[in-house]
Amino acid sequence: MAIVLPESFGRYRILEPLGEGGMGAVFLAKDTQLDRLVALKVPKLEESATADSVALRRFFREARSAATLSHPNICPIYDIGEFSGTPYLTMAYIEGKPLSALVEPGKPMDQRRATEIVRMLARAMEEAHGRGVIHRDLKPSNVMMTARGEPVIMDFGLALREESIETNLTKSGALLGTPAYMAPEQIEGGSRAAGSASDIYSLGVILYQLLTSRLPFQGSVMKMLGQILYESPDPPSKYRPDLDHDLEAICLKAMAKQAEDRYRTMADLAVALERKLDENRGEKARRWSLGSRLLAVAVVCAAVLLAAYVLNDSFFVGRVQIILSEPDAAVEVLLDGTQVDRARLGEPLRLQPGEHRLAVRGDGYQPWSQSITVQRGSNSPVTVALAAAPAQRAVGRGEERNEKKAPLGQVSAPGRSLPPVAGQEKLAGSVQPPSATSTTERPPPPPAPSPPAPTKGTDSTAARRDSQSRSIEPAKNITNRIGMRFVLIPAGSFQMGSPEGEGEGEADEHPRHEVRISRPFYLSIHEVTQGQYLAVTGKNPSWFSARGGGKEAVKTPSTDEHPVETVSWFDAMRFSNMLSEKEGLAPFYTVAEPSVQVHDWAGPGYRLPTEAEWEYACRARSQMRYSFSDVATELSRYAWFSDFSGQVTHPVGQKLANTWGLYDMHGNVWEWCWDWYSADYYKHSTSVDARGPEQANFRVRRGGSFGDSPADLRSAVRTRLGPMIRSRFVGFRLARTCD
Numbered sequence: 001m002a003i004v005l006p007e008s009f010g011r012y013r014i015l016e017p018l019g020e021g022g023m024g025a026v027f028l029a030k031d032t033q034l035d036r037l038v039a040l041k042v043p044k045l046e047e048s049a050t051a052d053s054v055a056l057r058r059f060f061r062e063a064r065s066a067a068t069l070s071h072p073n074i075c076p077i078y079d080i081g082e083f084s085g086t087p088y089l090t091m092a093y094i095e096g097k098p099l100s101a102l103v104e105p106g107k108p109m110d111q112r113r114a115t116e117i118v119r120m121l122a123r124a125m126e127e128a129h130g131r132g133v134i135h136r137d138l139k140p141s142n143v144m145m146t147a148r149g150e151p152v153i154m155d156f157g158l159a160l161r162e163e164s165i166e167t168n169l170t171k172s173g174a175l176l177g178t179p180a181y182m183a184p185e186q187i188e189g190g191s192r193a194a195g196s197a198s199d200i201y202s203l204g205v206i207l208y209q210l211l212t213s214r215l216p217f218q219g220s221v222m223k224m225l226g227q228i229l230y231e232s233p234d235p236p237s238k239y240r241p242d243l244d245h246d247l248e249a250i251c252l253k254a255m256a257k258q259a260e261d262r263y264r265t266m267a268d269l270a271v272a273l274e275r276k277l278d279e280n281r282g283e284k285a286r287r288w289s290l291g292s293r294l295l296a297v298a299v300v301c302a303a304v305l306l307a308a309y310v311l312n313d314s315f316f317v318g319r320v321q322i323i324l325s326e327p328d329a330a331v332e333v334l335l336d337g338t339q340v341d342r343a344r345l346g347e348p349l350r351l352q353p354g355e356h357r358l359a360v361r362g363d364g365y366q367p368w369s370q371s372i373t374v375q376r377g378s379n380s381p382v383t384v385a386l387a388a389a390p391a392q393r394a395v396g397r398g399e400e401r402n403e404k405k406a407p408l409g410q411v412s413a414p415g416r417s418l419p420p421v422a423g424q425e426k427l428a429g430s431v432q433p434p435s436a437t438s439t440t441e442r443p444p445p446p447p448a449p450s451p452p453a454p455t456k457g458t459d460s461t462a463a464r465r466d467s468q469s470r471s472i473e474p475a476k477n478i479t480n481r482i483g484m485r486f487v488l489i490p491a492g493s494f495q496m497g498s499p500e501g502e503g504e505g506e507a508d509e510h511p512r513h514e515v516r517i518s519r520p521f522y523l524s525i526h527e528v529t530q531g532q533y534l535a536v537t538g539k540n541p542s543w544f545s546a547r548g549g550g551k552e553a554v555k556t557p558s559t560d561e562h563p564v565e566t567v568s569w570f571d572a573m574r575f576s577n578m579l580s581e582k583e584g585l586a587p588f589y590t591v592a593e594p595s596v597q598v599h600d601w602a603g604p605g606y607r608l609p610t611e612a613e614w615e616y617a618c619r620a621r622s623q624m625r626y627s628f629s630d631v632a633t634e635l636s637r638y639a640w641f642s643d644f645s646g647q648v649t650h651p652v653g654q655k656l657a658n659t660w661g662l663y664d665m666h667g668n669v670w671e672w673c674w675d676w677y678s679a680d681y682y683k684h685s686t687s688v689d690a691r692g693p694e695q696a697n698f699r700v701r702r703g704g705s706f707g708d709s710p711a712d713l714r715s716a717v718r719t720r721l722g723p724m725i726r727s728r729f730v731g732f733r734l735a736r737t738c739d
Contacts, residue, residue, distance in 0.1 A: 139202065484524055
């Protein structure tokens with residue numbers, strides 16, 4: 001019997017049915033309180049009271065499982081409840097069509113397109129598995145394709161939380177899941193045998209189907225189950241002779257009979273697909289002419305002869321000489337975290353070519369840390385000018401600091417010339433820094449650009465005004481009482497978004513348009529750290545922390561300097577207000593969930609940057625794809641991302657800063673911004689101090705994370721996430737309006 005709902009269903013107004021199946025019915029509804037469209041799902045429960053209770057608990061388990069997930073390719077759960085005895089849940093309404101509608105008999109999907117879709121699904125399921133949630137019913141009809149062509153995983157109705165007693169809710173012997181996409185262990189052992197490897201198998205079947213337009217096993221249900229258990233699938237190339245051999249190998253490995261023969265994790269599967277995509281992207285660039293190939297062979301032969309001629313290893317390694325301005329100073333010298341024997345200072349030290357980390361610290365001296373680039377065959381001195389640590393005292397509200405910090409020493413290193421650091425001012429406040437926490441030393445940021453010089457020929461009154469303005473010019477670098485450092489971002493204009501024709505640009509990055517930031521603002525030089533979040537809130541919700549679910553993946557003894565993550569947009573709002581109050585500042589936001597209001601954008605409190613402010617600061621006057629270049633070859637020097645992160649966060653500030661002294665704008669964790677997200681906002685964005693649409697369902701996040709590919713770390717990339725969602729991939733940094 002079909003499920004029928006009244007037009008008024010609690011806070012929801014039922015608009016039309018979207019579909020109905022064996023598990024329940026889904027309706028398009030309007031949330032009258034938040035004024036947004038949602039998909040409202042009502043389960044189809046069994047008739048007996050006992051079964052009714054079990055089915056109802058299973059239905060609510062779906063909501064609890066899905067609500068822990070936060071990923072742009074997973075449909076978010078908004079609400080769960082019961083009205084007039086009818087249980088329901090609401091989720092985001094995804095406009096589009098199911099992936100199954102794109103599977104047409106005899107019309108295989110483009111290989112690159114199929115690879116990209118399954119890659120995105122694998123990254124989404126990586127998030128689910130990280131939360132201990134197994135889908136168990138991945139199939140094309142449970143994947144919606146948005147108007148942007150992105151897949152969104154739906155229906156965690158069979159979702160199973162690992163290591164949970166709730167798995168006992170599954171009926172003994174019941175076969176839950178769609179047979180064609182079920183892994184062998186799921187058929188043999190039922191739901192309790194389903195694990196993350198089962199979802200990997202299902203994605204392998206989906207990839208097979210997209211590439212060949214047919215399922216690997218066909219026939220009646222019983223025949224199909226027998227084939228899954230005991231027969232090997234035909235290679236996809238049998239039905240598609242032009243299929244890439246590596247892609248076929250990836251597909252068949254994901255579908256291996258034994259779970260241990262498949263990819264170990266969803267991340268491993270995603271990485272394999274990403275590498276394939278990168279190879280295809282660079283295929284044209286690698287098609288050398290015959291003359292180029294001959295030249296390459298000649299160069300290789302010359303290199304071999306040269307290597308044979310060089311009898312020592314000086315051609316293959318580089319050398320540096322570390323020279324202190326005070327040779328007898330009581331300091332430690334660390335190279336890549338290992339202490340250097342003082343007796344060897346000044347001597348050439350053998351190092352492999354590439355980036356290395358040099359740090360100097362000691363009582364009475366300012367700590368110093370910097371990346372140095374070692375080139376093959378080089379022998380260069382690295383001279384560090386030590387600087388005495390300044391006397392520190394607390395600065396009260398409205399008080400001026402009379403003394404200035406001694407500048408950090410300048411260093412001359414291979415290929416680098418570092419400027420001295422501008423003096424820093426303390427922000428007023430009363431929050432005390434966390435005690436006895438380990439820190440990662442970072443080079444201070446370069447100073448922000450100075451404001452333009454006054455115009456010649458002004459009268460004496462104008463000159464006096466100019467003199468007064470210079471006397472109250474805001475500090476270019478400020479530090480508050482919990483050690484949070486900010487750099488002054490000057491006012492200015494920039495081109496926001498991606499230019500037409502940029503290969504990786506998404507639809508929501510167009511059209512590129514000019515935006516003016518009308519007043520300078522302060523932005524923290526890196527994301528809020530776990531130590532800073534703990535100092536303000538007394539909590540550390542991070543997945544990658546000593547007590548978090550990802551503690552085994554963390555290699556550092558302390559995570560105080562790792563970015564805080566697993567925080568929602570609302571968590572960032574509350575943190576901003578708490579820090580403002582503790583520092584004697586008026587809170588910037590008025591928070592009454594689900595509503596947040598800003599009464600004065602010139603207010604002094606801490607806040608999130610707007611999306612426009614974020615991209616402006618990230619670009620730092622650059623119009624390239626990344627803040628430093630148009631190509632990703634140097635990205636590992638600036639960012640933690642999928643290829644180099646080990647799928648874990650890292651201490652902030654370990655990579656290079658952009659030209660305005662901001663670290664980790666690319667990678668490590670995504671960063672919340674103030675704005676609501678709209679895919680077509682750029683078509684009607686304001687040109688001055690853009691702050692996003694008035695209302696939407698998602699908030700903007702920027703910058704990419706440790707789990708993302710280089711394409712997702714571009715300066716223009718914008719993604720969205722529900723403001724109540726917490727994810728280990730998402731953190732935030734703070735801004736302050738400049739007085």
